[in-house]
Amino acid sequence: MNAVATSYRRTSDGRQSKYAGTPSKISMRAVVTGGGGYCGYKLGCALASTGASVVLCDINKPLWATPNGVVWIQTDIRDYSAILAVCEGADCVFHVASYGMSGTEQLHKKEIETVNINGTRLILNACKQQNIPRLVYTSSVNVVFGGLPIEDGDEESLPYFPIDKLVDHYSRTKSIAEQMVLAANGSALEGGGILHTCVLRPPGIYGPEEQRHLPRLAKIIERRLLSFKFGDPSVKMNWIHVENFVQAHILAAEALTPEKNYIASGQVYFIHDGEKSNLFEWLTPLFERLGCSKPWIRIPTCLVYASATFMEHLHAILRPVVDLPPLLTRNEVQNISVTHTFRIDKARAQLGYRPQKFDFADSVDHYIESRPQPSNYQLFLNILLTLFVAFILVFLSSKLDNLSVLHYFKGRH
Numbered sequence: 001m002n003a004v005a006t007s008y009r010r011t012s013d014g015r016q017s018k019y020a021g022t023p024s025k026i027s028m029r030a031v032v033t034g035g036g037g038y039c040g041y042k043l044g045c046a047l048a049s050t051g052a053s054v055v056l057c058d059i060n061k062p063l064w065a066t067p068n069g070v071v072w073i074q075t076d077i078r079d080y081s082a083i084l085a086v087c088e089g090a091d092c093v094f095h096v097a098s099y100g101m102s103g104t105e106q107l108h109k110k111e112i113e114t115v116n117i118n119g120t121r122l123i124l125n126a127c128k129q130q131n132i133p134r135l136v137y138t139s140s141v142n143v144v145f146g147g148l149p150i151e152d153g154d155e156e157s158l159p160y161f162p163i164d165k166l167v168d169h170y171s172r173t174k175s176i177a178e179q180m181v182l183a184a185n186g187s188a189l190e191g192g193g194i195l196h197t198c199v200l201r202p203p204g205i206y207g208p209e210e211q212r213h214l215p216r217l218a219k220i221i222e223r224r225l226l227s228f229k230f231g232d233p234s235v236k237m238n239w240i241h242v243e244n245f246v247q248a249h250i251l252a253a254e255a256l257t258p259e260k261n262y263i264a265s266g267q268v269y270f271i272h273d274g275e276k277s278n279l280f281e282w283l284t285p286l287f288e289r290l291g292c293s294k295p296w297i298r299i300p301t302c303l304v305y306a307s308a309t310f311m312e313h314l315h316a317i318l319r320p321v322v323d324l325p326p327l328l329t330r331n332e333v334q335n336i337s338v339t340h341t342f343r344i345d346k347a348r349a350q351l352g353y354r355p356q357k358f359d360f361a362d363s364v365d366h367y368i369e370s371r372p373q374p375s376n377y378q379l380f381l382n383i384l385l386t387l388f389v390a391f392i393l394v395f396l397s398s399k400l401d402n403l404s405v406l407h408y409f410k411g412r413h
């Protein structure tokens with residue numbers, strides 16, 4: 001607890017905020033769960049730069065140095081006594097931590113459920129016990145998108161996608177956690193007062209030093225595993241730059257205060273850059289900077305979906321021996337091949353959210369400049385993987401008509 005107290009005393013004086021619409025000075029004691037991860041860390045640093053004192057609570061240490069006003073405390077959000085200690089004296093919790101969003105993590109059901117559902121429950125309980133009046137929850141567009149097209153959807157008209165029909169544990173658990181957070185809005189705090197909660201639903205996040213999507217996509221492209229494209233070229237999705245993500249979170253926390261009439265209390269908001277694009281077009285700078293040609297072979301989405309199903313099963317069978325990451329999961333195939341775009345009018349109107357313009361190519365440049373060069377062993381592995389995937393695709397093509405999963409997928413479109 002000393003570390004927390006020390007960090008709180010180190011509250012810096014007000015410096016100018018570079019985040020549009022956010023106050024230039026924030027006197028807040030904030031806890032950021034998942035603060036060791038990309039977005040949580042950036043959020044914590046931005047809060048500190050505006051004068052807040054910040055505790056990053058995460059099982060993992062941030063990859064980057066913590067500036068003045070920020071302290072990292074190793075905390076598992078499934079450990080209630082640890083959370084209680086970290087939350088003591090805080091004014092606002094940004095609950096950013098999650099598990100299982102992409103790649104092989106998506107298949108680790110038990111970890112996903114304990115972190116995303118149980119962890120969220122404990123965080124909410126800690127807010128009530130430690131009299132923390134504000135909680136901003138980072139959710140995901142996946143709570144409403146489950147593989148059926150959504151064009152310019154808004155918060156009021158889109159229902160939750162039925163939980164039992166979501167194909168991945170991450171989306172299912174984010175949906176359950178989001179609903180728990182909203183249900184907790186208005187709960188009594190133990191020392192008097194009320195807990196105000198709100199939810200932000202970002203799409204895919206990008207930015208310099210992003211660790212989750214960009215390095216993985218680059219690897220896949222370099223291994224020529226993305227030599228094919230799938231899905232209709234008119235399919236669109238949104239993205240959000242990490243600085244816009246940060247801006248929205250700071251504004252949401254402000255909008256849970258009496259000064260802002262608690263306007264965000266019990267509300268959900270879609271947030272993104274205010275643009276939509278086709279994934280394969282959007283990735284053009286990455287293909288170019290890696291010196292790889294853009295995919296020109298178009299293969300049926302149902303074939304890719306079948307491969308993803310096969311790879312998920314293979315992963316489950318082999319997991320006791322080796323954790324073989326699937327190239328794509330079913331959820332990722334849906335994300336790429338089905339339009340899902342959202343309106344951000346509500347965030348603009350109620351939070352004052354004003355997304356700044358960013359170029360994905362800048363994040364790619366940053367990645368290319370800072371990454372280590374691939375070794376000969378990695379190049380050899382790339383060739384092996386390319387052959388393996390080619391084999392699976394040929395095998396599945398020959399079985400195409402016999403796979404019931406394809407009939408299922410075809411039936412949805």
Ligand SMILES: NC(=O)c1ccc[n+]([C@@H]2O[C@H](COP(=O)([O-])OP(=O)(O)OC[C@H]3O[C@@H](n4cnc5c(N)ncnc54)[C@H](O)[C@@H]3O)[C@@H](O)[C@H]2O)c1
Nearest residue numbers: 034036037038039058059076077096097098140203204205
């Ligand atoms: N990255 C995206 O494209 C994207 C898209 C939509 C929504 N989101 C949401 O945004 C949030 C942040 O995403 P990110 O890209 O920074 O992810 P990230 O993986 O970089 O960060 C998540 C952090 O949570 C931490 N964590 C996991 N289990 C924990 C536990 N038991 N206790 C404490 N900490 C734990 C991890 O160590 C990690 O540092 C997440 O809630 C995610 O669901 C992300």
